[in-house]
Amino acid sequence: MPHLSTLALARRALRASRRLGGLAATVAIALSAAACWPDGRGPTAPTPSARPSLSTTPEATSQSFPLEVPPTNTNGGGLSKRNSGIAVPDGAYAMIEVSGGIAIGQNPEYMAYCSPSCSTPYAGQTATPMGVGSPQSELLVRTWVQSTVLGEYQLATVAKAGDPYTRVAAGRWKGGAALWIERTNITGGAGCYSPLALACPGGTAQWQAGTYTLAGAQEVRITPISAPTMAISAPAAGTTTRAFTVSWPYLPATTIAWAFSPTNDTGPTPANYPWPWLTQVPACNNMTQCSYAPPSPGRMYASLGGPGITEAIAVSIPTSAAPPQMAFSCTPGTVVRGATVSCTASVSPATPYRVTSLQVVPSGTEGPHTDTVGVEQASGTSWTTAGEAAVTSVLNLAATAHYYGTEVPLTATASFTASPRSWPTVAPAGPPDSIASDLPSLYTSGKAAYGLHTNAGPDTIHVQNYHVVASGPNAGFWLLDAAPIIPKSKIRLHPALSGLGTWGQNQDGRGMLGTTGPSGLPYCGPAGLALFRDYVRRHEGMTVALDSHEGDLRRVLVDEAVHVKYERIAMYRPTYYLFRKRVHAVWGSLHAGPLAAAIAQRDSTDYDAFRVHQATGCELDKDPFFDWPFN
Numbered sequence: 001m002p003h004l005s006t007l008a009l010a011r012r013a014l015r016a017s018r019r020l021g022g023l024a025a026t027v028a029i030a031l032s033a034a035a036c037w038p039d040g041r042g043p044t045a046p047t048p049s050a051r052p053s054l055s056t057t058p059e060a061t062s063q064s065f066p067l068e069v070p071p072t073n074t075n076g077g078g079l080s081k082r083n084s085g086i087a088v089p090d091g092a093y094a095m096i097e098v099s100g101g102i103a104i105g106q107n108p109e110y111m112a113y114c115s116p117s118c119s120t121p122y123a124g125q126t127a128t129p130m131g132v133g134s135p136q137s138e139l140l141v142r143t144w145v146q147s148t149v150l151g152e153y154q155l156a157t158v159a160k161a162g163d164p165y166t167r168v169a170a171g172r173w174k175g176g177a178a179l180w181i182e183r184t185n186i187t188g189g190a191g192c193y194s195p196l197a198l199a200c201p202g203g204t205a206q207w208q209a210g211t212y213t214l215a216g217a218q219e220v221r222i223t224p225i226s227a228p229t230m231a232i233s234a235p236a237a238g239t240t241t242r243a244f245t246v247s248w249p250y251l252p253a254t255t256i257a258w259a260f261s262p263t264n265d266t267g268p269t270p271a272n273y274p275w276p277w278l279t280q281v282p283a284c285n286n287m288t289q290c291s292y293a294p295p296s297p298g299r300m301y302a303s304l305g306g307p308g309i310t311e312a313i314a315v316s317i318p319t320s321a322a323p324p325q326m327a328f329s330c331t332p333g334t335v336v337r338g339a340t341v342s343c344t345a346s347v348s349p350a351t352p353y354r355v356t357s358l359q360v361v362p363s364g365t366e367g368p369h370t371d372t373v374g375v376e377q378a379s380g381t382s383w384t385t386a387g388e389a390a391v392t393s394v395l396n397l398a399a400t401a402h403y404y405g406t407e408v409p410l411t412a413t414a415s416f417t418a419s420p421r422s423w424p425t426v427a428p429a430g431p432p433d434s435i436a437s438d439l440p441s442l443y444t445s446g447k448a449a450y451g452l453h454t455n456a457g458p459d460t461i462h463v464q465n466y467h468v469v470a471s472g473p474n475a476g477f478w479l480l481d482a483a484p485i486i487p488k489s490k491i492r493l494h495p496a497l498s499g500l501g502t503w504g505q506n507q508d509g510r511g512m513l514g515t516t517g518p519s520g521l522p523y524c525g526p527a528g529l530a531l532f533r534d535y536v537r538r539h540e541g542m543t544v545a546l547d548s549h550e551g552d553l554r555r556v557l558v559d560e561a562v563h564v565k566y567e568r569i570a571m572y573r574p575t576y577y578l579f580r581k582r583v584h585a586v587w588g589s590l591h592a593g594p595l596a597a598a599i600a601q602r603d604s605t606d607y608d609a610f611r612v613h614q615a616t617g618c619e620l621d622k623d624p625f626f627d628w629p630f631n
Contacts, residue, residue, distance in 0.1 A: 061223060061224050062221055062222065062223040062224075063086045063087075063221065063222050064086075064219050064220065064221040064222075065084040065085065065086055065179070065181065065219065065220045065221075066217065066218070066219050067079060067100070067141065067181065067183060067217075067218035067219060067220065068217075069102055069214050069215065069216050069217060069218065070214060076185025076186055076187070076189075076210065077102070077139055077183070077185055077186050077210075077212075077214045078139075078182075078183050078184050078185035078186075079181070079182060079183040080182065081142075081144075081180060081181070081182040082180065082181065082182070083146075083178055083179075083180050084178070084179045084180060084181050084220060085178075086178065086179040086220070086222055087177070087178055087179075088145055088147075088173045088177035088178060088179055088222065089172070089173075089224055090173070090174060090177065091172055091173075091174050092172055092224060093170070093171070093172045093224065093225050093226065093227050093228075094170070094171070094172065094173075094222050094223060094224050094225060095168060095169070095170045095222070095223050095224075095225045095250050096143060096155060096157075096168070096169045096170070096179065096220065096221070096222050097160070097166055097167070097168055097220070097221045097222075097223070098129040098141045098143060098157060098166070098167045098168075098181075098218065098219075098220050099129065099163075099165055099166040099167075099218065099219055099221070100129070100165060100216060100217050100218030100219055101126040101127060101128055101165045101216050101218075102126065102127040102139055102214050102215070102216040102218065103126050103214070103215045103216050104122045104123055104124065104125050104126065104127060104132070104186070104212050104213075104214060105123055105124070105212060105213040105214075105215070106120045106123045106211075106212065106213070107189075107209055107210050107211055107212055107213050109209040110188075110189060110190065110209040110210060110211050110212075113190065113201065113209065114190065114211075119188065119211070120188070120211055120212065122138065122186065122188075122212060123212060126165075126216075127139040127186075128164055128165050128167070129141040129157065129165070129166070129167040129218065130157070130159075130167060131184065132186075137184060138184065138185075138186045138187065139183060139184060139185075139186050139214075140183065140184045141167070141181065141182070141183045141218065141220075142154060142181070142182045142183070142184075143155045143157065143169065143179060143180070143181055143182075143220065144179070144180040144181075144182075145173045145177045145178070145179060145180075146177065146178050146180055147173055147174060147177040147178075148177075152180075155169040155171075156169065156255075157169045158251060158252060158254070158255050159252070161252060168250060168251065170225060170248070170250040170251050170304065171304070172227075179220065179222060181220055183218075186210075186211075186212060186214070187211075188210065188211030188212065189208065189209055189210040189211045190208065190209055191206070191207065191208035191209070192206060192207040192208070193205070193206045194206070225250055227313075228246060228247065228248035228302075228304060228313045229246070229247045229248070229313075230244060230245065230246050230247075230300070230302060230313050230314070230315040231243075231244070231245045231247070231315075232244055232300070232315050232317065233245075233379075234350040234351070234378070234379030234380040235350075235351055235352045235378075235379040235402070239293060239352060239402065240293045240294060240351075240352070240402060240403075241291055241292065241293040242291070242292065242293070242294070242317070243289055243290070243291050244258075244284075244289065244290045244291075244292060244300050244302070244315060245288060245289045245290075246288050246289075246302045246304070246313065247288070248304055248313075251304050253286055253287055253288045254286045255286075255304060256284075256285065256286060256287065256288060256302055256303065256304060257280075257282075257285045257286075257302070257303045258280075258281040258282075258284040258285060258290045258292070258300070258301065258302050258303075259278035259279060259280050259281060259300075259301045259302075259303070260278060260279040260281060260292065260294055260295075260298060260299070260300055260301070261278050261279070261298050261299045261300075261301060261314075262279075262295070262296050262297075262298040278301060279295075290302070294317050297317050298316075298317050299314045299315070299316055299317065300314060300315050300317060301313070301314045302314075323403070323408055324347050324348065324349055324351050324353070324401040324403055324408055324410065325347070325348060325410065326345055326346070326347050326353075326397070326399055326401075326410040326411070326412040327345065327346050327347075327348065327412060328343065328344070328345040328395070328397050328412035328413065328414040329343065329344065329414050330342065330343040330344075330395070330414045330415065330416040330473070331343075331344075332416070333415075333416055333417065334416070334417040334419055335389045335416060335417070335418060335419070336389075336418075336419050336420075336421060337388075337389055337390060337391075337418045337419065337420060337421050337479070337567070337568070337570075338388050338389070338390075338421055338479065339388065339389060340386060340387065340388060340389070340472070341386065341387070341388075341389040341416050341418075341472060341473065341474075342384055342385075342386035342472075343384065343385050343386070343395060343414050343416070343472075343473050344382050344383070344384040345382060345383045345384075345397055345399070345412060346381075346382040346383075347377075347399070347401055347410065350379045350380040351379050351401050351402060351403050352376065352377065352378060352379045352401070352402040353376075353377050353399050353400060353401040353402060353410065354374070354375065354376050354377070354399060354400045354402070355373040355374070355375045355377060355383045355397065355398075355399045356372070356373060356374065356398045356399055356400055357370050357371065357372055357373055357397075357398045358370070358371050358373055358385065358395060358396070358397050358398075358473065359371075359395070359396040359397075359398075360393050360394075360395055360473055360474070360572075361393060361394040361395075361396070362390075362391040362392065362393050362474075362477075362570070362572070363391060363392040363393070364391060364392075364568075364570070366391065366570065366571065366572050369572055371475075383399075385471070385472055385473050386471065386472050387469055387470060387471035387472020387473070387474065387475055388469045388470075388471075388472060388474060388477075388479075389416060389418040389472070389473075389474055390418060390469050390474035390477035390479055390570045391418050391474060391477060391568075391570040392415075392416070392417045392418045393415065393416060393418070393473060393474060394413065394414075394415045395413065395414045395415060395416075395473050396411065396412075396413050397411065397412050397413070397414070398410070398411050399411075399412075416473075418474075420564060420567050420568060421567055423482065423483055423563045423564070423566070423567045424483075424563060425557065425558050425561075425562075425563050426483045426484075426486055426557050426562050426563045426566070427486060427554050427557055427558075428455065428486045428487065428488050428489055428550075428553065428554070429485055429486060429487055429488050430488045431488065431542075431544055431550075432453070432488055432489035432490060432491045432540075432541050432542060432544070432550050433488050433489070433490050433491070434491055434492075434493070434542060435490045435491065435492050436492075449494065450493070450494050450497060450536045450607075451491060451492060451493045451494065451497075451536045451537070451539065451540040452491070452492045452540070453489060453490075453491050453540040453541050453548075453549035453550060453553075453599075454489065454490050454491075454492075455486070455487065455488075455489040455490070455553060456487065457486065457487075457584075457587035457588075457590075457591065458484030458485060458486060458487070458583070458584075458587060459484070459485075459487075460484070460580050460581075460583050460584035460587065461580065463480075463484070463576075463579065463580040463583050465480060465481045465482050465484070466478055466479060466480050466481060466579065467479060467481060474570075476572055476573045477570050477571065477572050477573075478569075478570070478571045478572075478573075478574060478579050479569070479570055480566055480567065480569055480583070483562070483563045483566040483567065484566065484583060484587075486557070489541060489549075489550050489553065491537075491540045491541060491542050491550075493533070493536060493537065493540070494536075497529070497532065497533040497536060498533070499526065499529060503622060504529065506621050506622055507523075507524050507525060507526065507528065507529040507620065507621055508523075508525055508526070508621075509522065509523050509524070509525035509528075510523060510621070511523045511619075511621050511622075517618075517619030517621070518619070519609065519613055519619050521613055521617065521618050521619045522618050522619070523618060523619055523620075523621045524616060524618035524619060524620050524621065525618070528616045528617065528618035528620075529620075531615060531616040531617070531618075532612065532615070532616050532620065535612065535615045535616065539602070539606050539607070541553070547602075547606070548602070549599055549602055552595070552598040552599065552602055553595060553598075555598070556590065556594045556595045556598055557590075559594070560590060560594050562586060562587075562590060565586045566583070566586055569582055569583060569586075
């Protein structure tokens with residue numbers, strides 16, 4: 001066989017070693033004790049020391065540690081696990097960033113001797129801190145936190161948004177923690193060992209060549225950051241579902257996991273976080289907001305950092321130690337009848353609730369009534385009933401709070417005073433009308449009357465000036481818009497007062513026994529009869545004199561404050577018949593009571609003989625009642 005040079009033997013040995021599929025092998029070459037090993041195994045050059053380099057930013061808030069990369073891979077590009085010398089803030093929040101990329105190229109020296117079994121699958125790629133390969137185990141940067149209190153645990157890093165060359169971990173650690181780092185090797189390459197024959201490339205005793213060249217720089221940096229926050233919303237209407245929202249910009253949402261604890265304590269520390277013992281909420285994982293209905297008071301947790309749980313944050317859910325209460329009040333407290341009153345209820349602490357019923361206890365003759373409400377209210381909202389005030393009322397509101405799976409009955413009381421509207425006093429619509437005498441209508445109580453004053457009162461058969469309160473605590477009440485109109489009075493005079501009939505004609509100044517009557521006054525003639533007619537007209541009220549039946553009517557209307565009695569009529573959902581009956585009752589009680597008394601008093605004093613004689617200066621001849629019917 002032809003003689004092979006040492007270099008040629010070395011190349012053949014290298015090719016033979018690559019054909020072994022990456023397994024370590026020892027090959028004898030030309031009776032020399034020369035051996036080659038693939039994949040970078042065997043004696044290696046000393047690992048360059050990773051010199052801790054503590055530096056701070058101008059703000060003196062960050063610390064960094066460089067991860068050196070040799071320009072040509074002779075040892076796999078790895079860095080052994082070591083203490084970076086960076087102290088992790090004790091109990092404070094910090095962000096750890098591993099940044100930088102490593103450009104991977106073919107090593108010409110390796111390519112010169114690898115034929116025909118050259119394999120450079122990663123050439124042309126750039127390794128991020130997560131490495132390359134499948135799985136990504138080549139040039140992978142690992143970080144640990146080692147604490148004298150918590151021990152050692154590895155940090156799970158995730159890609160920083162928009163930056164594929166930076167991996168991030170964030171959290172807080174206790175107990176004098178320090179940051180440790182490591183970077184794995186990249187596999188591949190070949191080597192030769194021939195201490196006797198010096199048969200390795202270049203006539204050397206040993207030789208090795210990595211598969212790739214590596215270029216670039218990586219760095220680990222730790223920076224203090226703000227603490228994460230979690231907000232808790234009020235429960236949704238009719239449920240105990242709350243929205244829990246995490247705000248922390250240092251980790252992506254894909255690192256968040258959620259869980260619930262029925263105990264409302266301060267929560268565990270990240271190191272002994274009992275995640276498996278909590279109630280997991282997987283539907284919320286990888287989201288910054290979790291909509292969840294806690295089965296009881298307790299504590300809601302979010303782990304920030306994924307399964308490794310770099311940090312945990314919790315928020316307390318209100319406990320039943322402070323049961324909800326309902327407040328209820330009306331404004332204004334005193335309101336003019338017909339003006340708007342607004343009554344508002346709210347529940348504290350905030351929780352969904354259902355307003356079930358409202359009992360109204362009005363003052364006066366109307367009894368209490370209860371209206372069904374049946375309205376669901378969202379947590380933190382208020383319920384209001386507003387509308388016209390009809391009557392002074394006490395309001396009893398009932399509700400049910402939906403408080404963490406428990407229905408809590410609530411009651412509250414409010415009230416308001418309805419003051420009267422300013423209505424004018426009532427009076428007949430005008431002076432009395434003189435009605436042609438109707439003799440039968442003048443015949444009362446078995447005798448005829450000289451005159452008759454009548455007023456039938458308002459038209460209570462066709463009450464129209466009213467309305468129904470449409471909304472608010474007094475909804476359903478009927479109110480008058482104004483006092484009913486009092487019609488004109490009607491006055492009838494006996495026709496005998498005009499000289500008609502036997503009695504009227506007998507008033508000729510002579511009596512049966514002469515010209516002088518029993519009173520000593522002369523009998524009345526036509527002039528005296530005319531004076532008596534004027535007296536009766538005044539008595540009945542044709543002149544609207546104060547001392548008349550019409551004057552009595554007008555005085556009684558004012559003295560009895562009839563306008564006030566009409567103004568305060570308020571009935572809850574009556575029939576029309578009952579409402580007009582109530583309106584009529586005002587006039588009926590007036591007519592049968594104070595007005596009847598005034599009429600009787602006027603008749604008993606105004607028709608005595610002394611007053612008649614004083615007004616006429618004469619004595620009437622014969623009583624007309626003995627001459628019925630007149631002709």
